[in-house]
Amino acid sequence: MEKYYHSVTLDKEKCRGCTNCIKRCPTEAIRVRDGKARIIGERCIDCGECIRVCPYHAKVALTDPLDSIYEFPYRIALPAPTLYGQFKNTDITAILIGLKELGFDDVFEVARGADYVSAFVKEAMKDKERKKPAISSACPAIVRLIQVRFPELIDNIINIESPMEIAARLAKKEFSRKKGVKEEDIGAFFITPCAAKMTSIRNPIGIERSWVDGAISILEIYGPLYNKIANLKNDEDLLQTASPYGILWANSGGESSSLGVDNYLAVDGIQNVIRVLEEIEDDKLTDLEFFEGLACSGGCVGGPLVFENGFVAKNRIRKLAEKAKGEDLSTEEVMYTKEKIQWYFEKEILPKPVMKLDDDITLAMKKMEAIERIYEGLPGLDCGSCGSPSCRTHAEDIVRGYASEMDCVFKLREKVKELAQQMIEISEKIPGGKTNNNE
Amino acid sequence: MTDKNQIMKQKYPIEAGNFTLAGEASGQIKKVLKQLGVDSNIVRRVTVAAYEAEMNMVIHSVGGNLTLQVTPDRITVIAEDRGPGIPDIDLAMQEGYSTAPEMARELGFGAGMGLPNIKRCADILNVHSKMGEGTLLEAHFDIKAR
Ligand SMILES: Nc1ncnc2c1ncn2[C@@H]1O[C@H](COP(=O)(O)OP(=O)(O)OP(=O)(O)O)[C@@H](O)[C@H]1O
Ligand code: SF4
Ligand code: SF4
Ligand SMILES: [Mg+2]
Numbered sequence: 390m391e392k393y394y395h396s397v398t399l400d401k402e403k404c405r406g407c408t409n410c411i412k413r414c415p416t417e418a419i420r421v422r423d424g425k426a427r428i429i430g431e432r433c434i435d436c437g438e439c440i441r442v443c444p445y446h447a448k449v450a451l452t453d454p455l456d457s458i459y460e461f462p463y464r465i466a467l468p469a470p471t472l473y474g475q476f477k478n479t480d481i482t483a484i485l486i487g488l489k490e491l492g493f494d495d496v497f498e499v500a501r502g503a504d505y506v507s508a509f510v511k512e513a514m515k516d517k518e519r520k521k522p523a524i525s526s527a528c529p530a531i532v533r534l535i536q537v538r539f540p541e542l543i544d545n546i547i548n549i550e551s552p553m554e555i556a557a558r559l560a561k562k563e564f565s566r567k568k569g570v571k572e573e574d575i576g577a578f579f580i581t582p583c584a585a586k587m588t589s590i591r592n593p594i595g596i597e598r599s600w601v602d603g604a605i606s607i608l609e610i611y612g613p614l615y616n617k618i619a620n621l622k623n624d625e626d627l628l629q630t631a632s633p634y635g636i637l638w639a640n641s642g643g644e645s646s647s648l649g650v651d652n653y654l655a656v657d658g659i660q661n662v663i664r665v666l667e668e669i670e671d672d673k674l675t676d677l678e679f680f681e682g683l684a685c686s687g688g689c690v691g692g693p694l695v696f697e698n699g700f701v702a703k704n705r706i707r708k709l710a711e712k713a714k715g716e717d718l719s720t721e722e723v724m725y726t727k728e729k730i731q732w733y734f735e736k737e738i739l740p741k742p743v744m745k746l747d748d749d750i751t752l753a754m755k756k757m758e759a760i761e762r763i764y765e766g767l768p769g770l771d772c773g774s775c776g777s778p779s780c781r782t783h784a785e786d787i788v789r790g791y792a793s794e795m796d797c798v799f800k801l802r803e804k805v806k807e808l809a810q811q812m813i814e815i816s817e818k819i820p821g822g823k824t825n826n827n828e
Numbered sequence: 829m830t831d832k833n834q835i836m837k838q839k840y841p842i843e844a845g846n847f848t849l850a851g852e853a854s855g856q857i858k859k860v861l862k863q864l865g866v867d868s869n870i871v872r873r874v875t876v877a878a879y880e881a882e883m884n885m886v887i888h889s890v891g892g893n894l895t896l897q898v899t900p901d902r903i904t905v906i907a908e909d910r911g912p913g914i915p916d917i918d919l920a921m922q923e924g925y926s927t928a929p930e931m932a933r934e935l936g937f938g939a940g941m942g943l944p945n946i947k948r949c950a951d952i953l954n955v956h957s958k959m960g961e962g963t964l965l966e967a968h969f970d971i972k973a974r
Contacts, residue, residue: 541868667855672876745865750971751900753864754836 393430394592396450396584397437401425403447408773410439410448415659416537416743420786421776431743434533435588436659436684437693450584450694453603455610458492461576461602463568465560466493467553470500470631470639471582471689472607473709474702479618481629481636481709487617488580489627491610495564499579500631501715502556503638507647508723509549509732514650514679520545522654522669522677527551527644530585530684531662532594532738539666540740545680548595548734552638553579553586557600558730576602580610582692585684595734606694632717633710640703641688645681653679658686746788760784768799836898842882842909844891847935853894854878857905860896866903870969873949874903877967880942881907887932889963903969905950913959921947921955 406424411417418432419439426439426447439448458464466488473481485496506527514523524545526532535542557577565572581587581604590599637643641657654677656665662682668674685691690706691699726732746760747753764784775796777783786792795801838860840853858875866874878894885892885907892909914920921943928938947953950967957963 538862541872667858670872670875671854671858671879672872740868742865744862746863748865750864750866751834754834754898754900757836757860757864 393433394588395428395430395433395435396452396587396591397428397433397435397440398449398451399426399428400447400449403445404443405445405447406776407444408776409444410442411773411776411778412771413438413442414778415534415663417778417782419778420791421773429743431741432537434530434537435583435585436530436534437584438659438684440584440693450587450606452581452584452587452606452609452694453578455491455605455613457603458576458578458605461574463495463564463570463575464493465495465497465557465564465575465577466491466580467497467499467502467556467560467577467601468580469553469582469586469607469689470498470503470636470706471692471695471702472580473500473636474639474690474705475607475611475695475697476615476618477705481631481713482627483618483621484614485627485629486621486625487614490617490621491613493578495560496627497556497560497563497577498629498631498635498715499552499556500635500638502552502554502559502635503644503647504632504635504715504718505555505559505723505726505732506549506552507634507644508718509727510547510644511648512723513547513549514648522674522680523547524669525644525679525681526595527638527681528585528683528685528689529589529594530583530659531682533585533741534659534663534684535666536738536741537743538663539670540742541670542666543738543740545669546738548738550596550732550734551586551589552635553589554593554596554600555730555732559726561600562729578602579604580607581605582607582689582695583685584693595736595738596731597736607692608694608696611696629713630715631713632715633713634717635715636706636710636713639689639706641683642681643688645679648679650679652677653681655681655683657683657688657691659684746785756788759788763787763794766794766800767797770799772798774798834900836896838896840894840896842885842889842892842894842907844886844889846886850883850886851879854882857894857896861898861903864898866971870903870971874905874967874969877946877949877969878905880946881905881965881967883937884942884965885909887928887937892962901971903971905965905967905969907963907965909962911960911962913961914955914957914963915959917955917957 404425406421411419416432418429488496526547561572561575579601587604590601593599634647642655645653645655656662687699690702746756767780771779775783777786857878861871889909890911895906897904923944924940926938926940932938951970952968954966
């Protein structure tokens with residue numbers, strides 16, 4: 390029945406119906422009904438804004454528990470580069486070894502996956518036919534935002550797999566060859582800063598099935614991993630392979646600077662991204678070559694499932710990247726990898742026109758007029774007590790059949806007043822004597 | 829069931845010289861068209877044309893109205909201002925021709941590309957102007973049968 394898998398969900402018990410979240414949602418996907426928030430599945434893009442804004446922690450991201458890794462005989466951790474910025478005075482190697490001590494047989498840096506993606510994107514950008522600006526597909530929340538709100542820009546999206554997917558594929562192939570085990574017996578687990586990536590594992594964009602088997606949130610793994618790192622027994626000579634560029638993908642602007650393009654824009658924070666996408670859609674940024682938009686403030690370091698303050702983490706990532714030992718990929722490595730794995734989208738990204746009022750324009754026009762009429766009669770305070778994010782959306786909800794005018798407290802008050810008046814008038818019409826039987 | 833004569837109109841007043849509000853009317857038009865489910869390529873062309881017409885009124889006119897008119901098979905953007913008018917429309921339509929004041933140029937307007945851009949986007953463009961009275965611009969867009 391559930392057509393739309395979403396990592397972002399509501400913990401109904403905790404929700405107080407305060408309406409804080411409904412106004413912040415960039416796709417107007419939340420309503421409060423019967424005192425509880427409700428997420429409209431078709432609209433939600435899993436950006437995590439509501440998780441950050443809810444004062445009662447009633448919005449949660451479903452991820453996999455750490456124990457779930459034992460469903461596989463062999464386990465590989467795929468740490469997002471964001472993980473590196475979570476620990477004070479800790480180098481990347483210590484974090485990677487710590488992960489292995491937590492029960493993983495191997496680690497493959499998603500930052501190394503990012504190195505490959507950078508190389509693929511660089512090449513794709515040389516294609517003169519490509520629509521400008523090319524739009525990064527790194528942040529799945531932004532790709533979904535484009536599907537819902539900017540369908541005209543779908544063709545600008547770079548149709549190359551994410552660093553997470555590339556990492557999972559390479560990790561499984563490599564491990565299976567090295568250890569002589571079947572790929573099906575290997576579980577690859579992404580250590581995630583966000584809900585959007587979790588959703589992309591269950592419900593991927595551009596591919597049939599994800600190669601990643603699960604996602605564990607940075608918040609969940611932080612405690613156990615911290616303990617391992619603090620008491621590292623193993624000082625194995627583990628190779629840190631990602632280049633500084635790959636590691637910097639955790640920060641806003643990281644991908645862009647790895648491409649060597651002149652005219653790029655890197656924008657973080659979903660509202661900022663929306664503003665720029667509007668301009669791109671209106672042909673206002675004509676000489677722009679590349680656009681990197683990340684939903685979270687500061688980039689993935691500001692993801693909803695991280696522990697460390699995003700600004701602190703951003704600075705740590707920058708310093709760790711400077712010291713990183715990984716080398717740039719050679720042309721041969723890039724070419725060889727392209728042959729070995731599926732690295733581009735095999736499926737078209739389709740628009741999700743959930744904002745449109747009706748498939749038939751005549752009906753849509755009628756609905757639009759009805760919305761205008763109802764909207765005129767509403768107080769225009771955008772207070773949210775009706776459960777819709779604004780008076781305008783409330784009018785839309787009424788026309789779409791999801792709400793009634795009386796959900797507006799001001800409308801209700803008017804109506805009560807009117808009814809009270811009518812009651813008085815009626816009571817005055819009733820002949821005396823009969824009204825009071827006690828006399 | 830489809831009513832070919834159905835018509836929807838929305839009118840937005842445009843203030844001369846007010847860059848704070850500039851772009852808001854065309855932004856609204858874009859939102860309305862997306863909700864009506866108009867093909868995204870047409871939405872884009874209408875929005876670009878509406879924006880250029882809106883900016884021209886902000887920069888070059890004493891103020892006026894931007895109107896969106898929709899019927900099931902046609903979208904029309906009407907920009908009507910109260911003066912001063914365009915002395916030579918053919919000249920104004922040429923790429924690169926501009927009389928934009930310094931203030932507007934500093935903001936990146938005044939390349940003389942607005943009217944040519946509208947012409948490129950619209951299926952039909954009519955511009956009428958009378959000095960001292962004002963300019964009437966009408967850009968039509970066909971909604972192709974889907
Ligand atoms: N509504 C108007 N009222 C009076 N004059 C106008 C109006 N619209 C355009 N013009 C005149 O036509 C010229 C050309 O307009 P056009 O939009 O093509 O270029 P622009 O506005 O000068 O620059 P750009 O649109 O590239 O920023 C303007 O410089 C102006 O002299
Ligand atoms: S912010 Fe949203 S989810 Fe949280 S308590 Fe308020 S209504 Fe409920
Ligand atoms: S910016 Fe990064 S952390 Fe935030 S939603 Fe996008 S991919 Fe996830
Ligand atoms: Mg102009």
